[in-house]
Amino acid sequence: MAAEVERRIDAGTYPAGERLPGLVALSTEFGVxxxxxxxxxxxxxxxxxxxxxxxxxxxxxxxADRG
Known part of the structure; x- marks a missing residue:
């Protein structure tokens, strides 16, 4: 699950500077x-x-900003 969210961040689906969807929205999106x-x-x-x-x-x- 974490790997898929990271992949979407890296792909720009969840762009930097924009808040991620809320927990309920993400759970619905991923079906978990x-x-x-x-x-x-x-x-x-x-x-x-x-x-x-x-x-x-x-x-x-x-x-680029990750430690």
Whole structure:
């Protein structure tokens, strides 16, 4: 799941500077539970692929800016 979200970020489906869809929208899009999306996004955060701002959302980090 995390790999597919990362692939979509890298492909520009979820462009940098634009907030990712919400958890419910992503779970519907991928046909998985919200908890699965939460785990995938948590993994991507630790990898530097996304940044999370509590109460505001999750944003993709451009590949060039990843640590």
């Amino acid at each position: 539970a919200v908890s699965t999306i939460q785990k995938a996004l948590a993994h991507l955060k630790t990898q530097g692929v996304v940044r999370v701002e509590l109460g505001l959302g999750t944003w993709p980090v451009p590949p």
